[in-house]
Amino acid sequence: MTTKQTGTHQLGRRPVIQGPRPQLGKRGWVEKLATGVEGKGEGEKKLKAAIDFLKIGTWNVRTLRSPGKLELLRKEMTPYECDILGLAEMRWTGVGELNGGEVIWSGEEKNHMRGVGFLLSKRAKDALLGYNPVNSRNIVTRFNGAPLNIAVIQVYAPTSDSTEEEVETFYGQLEHTIEELPKKDVKIVIGDWNAKVGTDNLGWEQVMGCHSYGQRNNRGERLLEFASKNDLLITNTRFQQKDSRKWTWMAPDGKYTNMIDLVLVDRRWKTAVCVCRTFQGADISSDHSLVMCKLKLRLKRTTRQQRHEPRRNIDALGNATVRAAFKDKVEQRLANSPSQPVELNDRVRQLNEAIQSSVREVLPTVCKQNKPWITEHTLQLAKTKREMKERRQESEEREKEYRVVCNVVRKAAKTDKEEWLQRQCQEIERLAGDNRSREAYKLINQINRAWKPKQSAIEDKNGKMLQDKAEVKKRWTEYCRGLYTDRANSDTVITELDQISPPPNEDEMHYILYEEVAEAVKRLKKGKSPGIDDITGEMIQAGGEKLQKRYTQSVIRYGRKGEYQRNVQSIDDGVTGEIESADGTTSVRGAGRIQERQMHDTSNPDSKAYGREDDIDLLEEDRVELQGNLDRINEAGEAAGLQINIEKTMTMVFGQEDIEEELEIRGRSIENVTEFVYLGSLLTWDNDCSKEIKRRIARATGVMAGFKTIWNSKHIRTETKISIIRTCVMSVLLYACETWTLRKKDKDLLRAFEMKCYRRILHIHWHQKITNVEVQRRVGNTRNIVQLIMERKLSLFGLICRMEDK
Incomplete structure (x- = not known):
C-alpha cells in the first residue's frame, strides 16, 4: 500500500494526504507534524494538543x-x-x-x-x-x-x-x-x-x-x-x-x-x-x-478572562410595557428575597442582585454593529489583484495590469468608506426627524470625534516602560496610594473642624425619610454611565415604590459623631479609581480590569488618606496682603497634608505687566505672567478680550472642520445642519462670552465666522455674490451672533442683580 502526497510544505495552506493514513504512534505523528505534513480529523486534534505551532x-x-x-x-x-x-x-x-x-x-x-x-x-x-x-x-x-x-x-x-x-x-x-x-x-x-x-x-x-x-x-x-x-x-x-x-x-x-x-x-x-x-x-x-x-x-492564556454580561438596552425602559414588566420582576424578586441582612453592604448587595436579575430577564441586549464597512465587491477585487500579482513578472503587460488593478482596489475602498458615511448621515437625519436627538448626536460624535488610541503601557517612577500587565496594575495602585497619603498630622485639623462645627440638633432624625429618597430618585439624570455595580438611574426609577422603600430602609443618616462614608470617583487617561473610605479599599480600573488594594497603610493603623493638590485663587490689591494670604494657605495645606504645586502656581497683575516683587512659597519664587488660561478662558494683564475671542474662533473652526462629512451630505436637511452648528459649534465659540468686552473689530470677526459657517452648510461660494442678509434669510436666523452675546450678557447681569448680598 502506498501513500500519495500532493502539495508542498506551506505554512497557511495544508497539503492533502490521499490514501490510507499510515499507522503511527504519538511520537511518529509529532515528527510528521514537525516536517509540515498534517492530517485531518481526530488525529489532527491530538497532534495539535501534542505540539502547538x-x-x-x-x-x-x-x-x-x-x-x-x-x-x-x-x-x-x-x-x-x-x-x-x-x-x-x-x-x-x-x-x-x-x-x-x-x-x-x-x-x-x-x-x-x-x-x-x-x-x-x-x-x-x-x-x-x-x-x-x-x-x-x-x-x-x-x-x-x-x-x-x-x-x-x-x-x-x-x-x-x-x-x-x-x-x-x-x-x-x-x-x-x-x-x-x-x-x-x-x-x-x-x-x-x-x-x-x-x-x-x-x-x-x-x-x-x-x-x-x-x-x-x-x-x-x-x-x-x-x-x-x-x-x-x-x-x-x-x-x-x-x-x-x-x-x-x-x-x-x-x-x-x-x-x-x-x-x-x-x-x-x-x-x-x-x-x-x-x-x-x-x-x-x-x-x-x-x-x-x-x-x-x-x-498560553495569561488569565481566565472575566465574562462580561452583554450590554442591555436601557432605553427600552421608556416603553410603558417594558417598564411595567421590569417593575413587576423587581417587586417579585424583593418579595421572594429572604429577610434583610443586618449589614448595610449586604442590604445593598441584595437590592443590586434583584435589579440585575430583572434586567437580564426583561431588557433586550444591545446589538453591537461590528460589520466592516468594506464591501464584498472590494474584497473580490483584492482577490483578483492577489492573483494578478503572481503573474506580474511574466511580462511588462502583466505588470501594467497589476498596477492598474491596485489603483482600482484603492479607489473601491475609498468609495466604500464614503458610501458608509452617507448611510450614517441618513440614519442621523432619521433619528433627528423622530426627535431622538440623543441618539442622533451620539452617532454624530462617533463619526466626527478625534480618534484617540488607547495605551495600557505606562512608565514607572524611574521612567522605565513597564511591559507586564501585572506590573502596570501594580504601578497604578502605587500611584493612587501616593495621591491619598496623609503627610501631616491631620488629627489636629479634624479636631479643629469638630470644635468650630455648629452644635448638634437633638431633634435631628438619624434616618432618611422615604420622601427624601423618592425625591432623590426622581432627580436622577438619565443617560449616565453606571458604576461597577452596573446599576443606572433609569433602573432605580423604573423599579417602583417598593424598591425605593427598600432603599430607604437600607440607608442611615449618621449624626455628627457617626461613621462617615465618602465615595470619590476620578477619571484620568482612561483609568477610573473608585475610593471608598468606609472599608479602606480602592478599586483601580485600567485596561478593562479591576485591581483592588488597601487604601490605608496596613502597617500603620492610624494612617489616613487625603489629596495632595487643589485649585485656589487669591485676589488682593496689595502685594503684602497677597503674600500673607499665600503663606496662610500654604501653612494650612501642609497641616492637612496638602502641597502647593509651585510649577503650576503663578501670579498676574491686572493693569500692569510686571509685579513689584515676586511672591514666594517655601523659599521659591513664583513666576509672574502677562496672560494665562483659567477655567477655559484666556485672561490677560490688560483685560483685552480680543485674544480670547480669536482663540475661541480658532477652536470653533476646528470643530466646524471636523463635521465635514455632515456638511457635505445630501441626506441631512439644512435645518438639521443648522441645529448641529448651534449646539456643537456655537457652544464652543461662545464659552464664557458673558465676560467679553466687545470692540468693533471683535464683532466683525464674530459675524464673519457666523456667516462662514452658514455659507458652508448652504454650499455658497464667495464668487456667487450672495449677501449676508440673504444668507440669514435662508437659514431662518432672526438674530446674529453679536445680538445673542448681548442677550447672554444681560441675562448674567440680571442674575447678579437678583443675588442677595452676603
Missing part, C-alpha cells in the same frame, strides 16, 4: 493609512493563520492599541512616517503579557508561552540613504531593548532590516545558514555583527528552497530582488524552528513580501 510573520506594508487597508490586511492574513504578524512602515502616529490589543503600534508623534506594530490573533491577544512601544523603529511584545515566555521585537531599520550615525543609533537602541528583557525569555527579532547578508556564511555559521539569497553589503555585515553579539540566528537562511521563497523585496522596475525582511531567533531555540519562508501570493500593495516562520512553541 506558533506562527510568526513580518511584513512591510508601506502604509496602513489608506481607507480599508487594515481590513484588507485582516482578510489577506486569514488563510495563513498567523498568530503574531509584525508590521513595518504603518505610518500611524503616536502609540497605542486597537480592539483590545488586536493591533499594537508605535509611531512618530506627529509625522506619518515609519512606524512599527503588530497584528495579533485571538489566542495571541489572550497570551499577551504586555508591550513596550520604544520608538517608531522598535516595538516589543511579550507573550505567556510554553516552555518559557516569548518576547517578539518588530523593527524597521534605517534605509540605504540613512547615515551611519542613524544606523548605529538604531542598533544601539535595539541592543538596549534586548538587554531589558528577562534573560529566560525566548527572544525573536523580526522586521525590515534593509540589509543583505548574502549567501556566503563562512565565518558566520553560528548566526546564518548556507541557503541565503543575494550579495552581502555593509549593512548586512553590521546585521551579522549584531546577531553574533546577541546570539541570534537568521532563520531565513536555514532552509533549502527555491528563490521565490527566499527574496522579500522587489525593486519598482521588477528586475531586482533582495532578502531584507528577516526573522532572527534566539540560537538556543534553533531546533524549535520548523520552517521560515516568503509567501509571494500574499498581497497588500507593497513592494515587500510576507515572511513567516513556524516554531514548535506554544502560547
Whole structure:
C-alpha cells in the first residue's frame, strides 16, 4: 500500500494526504507534524494538543493609512493563520492599541512616517503579557508561552540613504531593548532590516545558514555583527528552497530582488524552528513580501478572562410595557428575597442582585454593529489583484495590469468608506426627524470625534516602560496610594473642624425619610454611565415604590459623631479609581480590569488618606496682603497634608505687566505672567478680550472642520445642519462670552465666522455674490451672533442683580 502526497510544505495552506493514513504512534505523528505534513480529523486534534505551532510573520506594508487597508490586511492574513504578524512602515502616529490589543503600534508623534506594530490573533491577544512601544523603529511584545515566555521585537531599520550615525543609533537602541528583557525569555527579532547578508556564511555559521539569497553589503555585515553579539540566528537562511521563497523585496522596475525582511531567533531555540519562508501570493500593495516562520512553541492564556454580561438596552425602559414588566420582576424578586441582612453592604448587595436579575430577564441586549464597512465587491477585487500579482513578472503587460488593478482596489475602498458615511448621515437625519436627538448626536460624535488610541503601557517612577500587565496594575495602585497619603498630622485639623462645627440638633432624625429618597430618585439624570455595580438611574426609577422603600430602609443618616462614608470617583487617561473610605479599599480600573488594594497603610493603623493638590485663587490689591494670604494657605495645606504645586502656581497683575516683587512659597519664587488660561478662558494683564475671542474662533473652526462629512451630505436637511452648528459649534465659540468686552473689530470677526459657517452648510461660494442678509434669510436666523452675546450678557447681569448680598 502506498501513500500519495500532493502539495508542498506551506505554512497557511495544508497539503492533502490521499490514501490510507499510515499507522503511527504519538511520537511518529509529532515528527510528521514537525516536517509540515498534517492530517485531518481526530488525529489532527491530538497532534495539535501534542505540539502547538506558533506562527510568526513580518511584513512591510508601506502604509496602513489608506481607507480599508487594515481590513484588507485582516482578510489577506486569514488563510495563513498567523498568530503574531509584525508590521513595518504603518505610518500611524503616536502609540497605542486597537480592539483590545488586536493591533499594537508605535509611531512618530506627529509625522506619518515609519512606524512599527503588530497584528495579533485571538489566542495571541489572550497570551499577551504586555508591550513596550520604544520608538517608531522598535516595538516589543511579550507573550505567556510554553516552555518559557516569548518576547517578539518588530523593527524597521534605517534605509540605504540613512547615515551611519542613524544606523548605529538604531542598533544601539535595539541592543538596549534586548538587554531589558528577562534573560529566560525566548527572544525573536523580526522586521525590515534593509540589509543583505548574502549567501556566503563562512565565518558566520553560528548566526546564518548556507541557503541565503543575494550579495552581502555593509549593512548586512553590521546585521551579522549584531546577531553574533546577541546570539541570534537568521532563520531565513536555514532552509533549502527555491528563490521565490527566499527574496522579500522587489525593486519598482521588477528586475531586482533582495532578502531584507528577516526573522532572527534566539540560537538556543534553533531546533524549535520548523520552517521560515516568503509567501509571494500574499498581497497588500507593497513592494515587500510576507515572511513567516513556524516554531514548535506554544502560547498560553495569561488569565481566565472575566465574562462580561452583554450590554442591555436601557432605553427600552421608556416603553410603558417594558417598564411595567421590569417593575413587576423587581417587586417579585424583593418579595421572594429572604429577610434583610443586618449589614448595610449586604442590604445593598441584595437590592443590586434583584435589579440585575430583572434586567437580564426583561431588557433586550444591545446589538453591537461590528460589520466592516468594506464591501464584498472590494474584497473580490483584492482577490483578483492577489492573483494578478503572481503573474506580474511574466511580462511588462502583466505588470501594467497589476498596477492598474491596485489603483482600482484603492479607489473601491475609498468609495466604500464614503458610501458608509452617507448611510450614517441618513440614519442621523432619521433619528433627528423622530426627535431622538440623543441618539442622533451620539452617532454624530462617533463619526466626527478625534480618534484617540488607547495605551495600557505606562512608565514607572524611574521612567522605565513597564511591559507586564501585572506590573502596570501594580504601578497604578502605587500611584493612587501616593495621591491619598496623609503627610501631616491631620488629627489636629479634624479636631479643629469638630470644635468650630455648629452644635448638634437633638431633634435631628438619624434616618432618611422615604420622601427624601423618592425625591432623590426622581432627580436622577438619565443617560449616565453606571458604576461597577452596573446599576443606572433609569433602573432605580423604573423599579417602583417598593424598591425605593427598600432603599430607604437600607440607608442611615449618621449624626455628627457617626461613621462617615465618602465615595470619590476620578477619571484620568482612561483609568477610573473608585475610593471608598468606609472599608479602606480602592478599586483601580485600567485596561478593562479591576485591581483592588488597601487604601490605608496596613502597617500603620492610624494612617489616613487625603489629596495632595487643589485649585485656589487669591485676589488682593496689595502685594503684602497677597503674600500673607499665600503663606496662610500654604501653612494650612501642609497641616492637612496638602502641597502647593509651585510649577503650576503663578501670579498676574491686572493693569500692569510686571509685579513689584515676586511672591514666594517655601523659599521659591513664583513666576509672574502677562496672560494665562483659567477655567477655559484666556485672561490677560490688560483685560483685552480680543485674544480670547480669536482663540475661541480658532477652536470653533476646528470643530466646524471636523463635521465635514455632515456638511457635505445630501441626506441631512439644512435645518438639521443648522441645529448641529448651534449646539456643537456655537457652544464652543461662545464659552464664557458673558465676560467679553466687545470692540468693533471683535464683532466683525464674530459675524464673519457666523456667516462662514452658514455659507458652508448652504454650499455658497464667495464668487456667487450672495449677501449676508440673504444668507440669514435662508437659514431662518432672526438674530446674529453679536445680538445673542448681548442677550447672554444681560441675562448674567440680571442674575447678579437678583443675588442677595452676603
